[in-house]
Amino acid sequence: MDRLLHVTTGVSILLLAMVLTSLRRAHIRVEYSVTWLLASVAMLVLSLWRGLLDAVRNLLGLPDSPLALFLLGAAVLLLLAFRSSVVISHLRDNNIALAQRVAILEHRLRDLEEHEG
Amino acid sequence: MIRANGPGALLVIVPAFNEEGAIGPVVRSVKEAVPGVPVLVIDDCSGDSTVALATEAGAAILSLPHHLGLGGCLQAGYKLAYELGYEYVIRVDGDGQHDPRDIPRLLERLRQTDCEMVIGCRISGDGAWRTGWVRALGIWFFRLMLRPILGKPVRDPTSGFVGVNRRALDVFSHSFPLEYPEIETLVVLQRRRFRFEEIPCRMRPRLAGRSTLTARKSMYYLVHVLLGVFVNVLKYEHRGHRPPKP
Numbered sequence: 001m002d003r004l005l006h007v008t009t010g011v012s013i014l015l016l017a018m019v020l021t022s023l024r025r026a027h028i029r030v031e032y033s034v035t036w037l038l039a040s041v042a043m044l045v046l047s048l049w050r051g052l053l054d055a056v057r058n059l060l061g062l063p064d065s066p067l068a069l070f071l072l073g074a075a076v077l078l079l080l081a082f083r084s085s086v087v088i089s090h091l092r093d094n095n096i097a098l099a100q101r102v103a104i105l106e107h108r109l110r111d112l113e114e115h116e117g
Numbered sequence: 118m119i120r121a122n123g124p125g126a127l128l129v130i131v132p133a134f135n136e137e138g139a140i141g142p143v144v145r146s147v148k149e150a151v152p153g154v155p156v157l158v159i160d161d162c163s164g165d166s167t168v169a170l171a172t173e174a175g176a177a178i179l180s181l182p183h184h185l186g187l188g189g190c191l192q193a194g195y196k197l198a199y200e201l202g203y204e205y206v207i208r209v210d211g212d213g214q215h216d217p218r219d220i221p222r223l224l225e226r227l228r229q230t231d232c233e234m235v236i237g238c239r240i241s242g243d244g245a246w247r248t249g250w251v252r253a254l255g256i257w258f259f260r261l262m263l264r265p266i267l268g269k270p271v272r273d274p275t276s277g278f279v280g281v282n283r284r285a286l287d288v289f290s291h292s293f294p295l296e297y298p299e300i301e302t303l304v305v306l307q308r309r310r311f312r313f314e315e316i317p318c319r320m321r322p323r324l325a326g327r328s329t330l331t332a333r334k335s336m337y338y339l340v341h342v343l344l345g346v347f348v349n350v351l352k353y354e355h356r357g358h359r360p361p362k363p
Contacts, residue, residue: 100193107179
């Protein structure tokens with residue numbers, strides 16, 4: 001069980017490093033990095049602070065502390081995946097509207113050029 | 118060039134994606150059926166010679182920068198028509214299944230009834246349309262489902278041979294289903310208390326290509342449309358788009 005928590009600590013540190021590096025290189029926007037940062041810090045704290053993890057386990061009524069940790073992790077991932085879908089939907093809508101606008105403007109520009117020529 | 122020539126102007130739009138086998142004859146037959154009416158082919162980023170053949174046949178082209186699918190493609194046409202001041206727009210499919218000789222009847226009905234949409238219904242009338250039993254079952258199911266939502270029966274809710282007036286164009290410029298738009302469009306209009314009519318129309322076999330609806334896609338279609346319909350039914354709509362009371 002301890003080994004599992006050590007692995008979780010390692011994964012949390014790796015995730016934290018990845019998010020910070022991506023932020024520094026501007027590969028991820030700040031508003032999308034906050035959730036990942038919070039999630040990785042929470043995972044790190046829970047994997048290192050056994051007392052807190054046990055309290056969470058008792059709160060959830062689970063038999064096993066690492067199970068509580070992974071359940072929380074899975075819930076956060078689900079929320080993040082849903083949020084990504086919302087963001088993608090907005091982007092797709094905007095992308096379609098932009099593509100239509102580009103096509104219409106091109107059409108009208110061609111019309112103007114033909115008219116003037 | 119396509120410009121609305123005064124009030125009551127009609128534009129025929131033809132959404133097309135890789136329709137090189139049919140687009141030329143379709144455009145020419147529309148021009149023969151309604152001389153003087155501009156034809157706009159909306160090219161959904163075809164990889165073949167659709168654009169060249171449509172231009173050669175005398176159509177104006179609206180070229181999308183990347184593939185948007187039928188709904189996005191149609192909405193681009195409706196937006197342009199609205200901006201250019203057209204009063205009526207009739208959609209004809211690029212595969213040659215719709216008979217352009219029915220366009221004047223659709224236009225006449227739009228003008229006479231002042232309803233927002235006229236559907237060229239494929240089920241009855243001359244040149245009776247035949248379809249596979251799976252699709253027929255699907256259409257029957259949608260008719261049954263739409264009856265209470267629309268408050269009146271609809272015979273052919275999946276027909277793409279559709280004419281709309283400027284009030285519908287205004288709505289479609291802002292809100293239009295992006296995939297499989299025919300059925301959802303009816304619900305979008307109904308939410309604004311708009312009216313639709315159906316008239317029987319002749320159907321012809323495809324000039325080229327085949328239906329994109331495979332068995333697997335049909336299931337996706339069913340689920341997608343059902344979800345789309347119920348989302349539209351539940352959606353809060355601004356009252357601004359409702360027509361003024363007579």
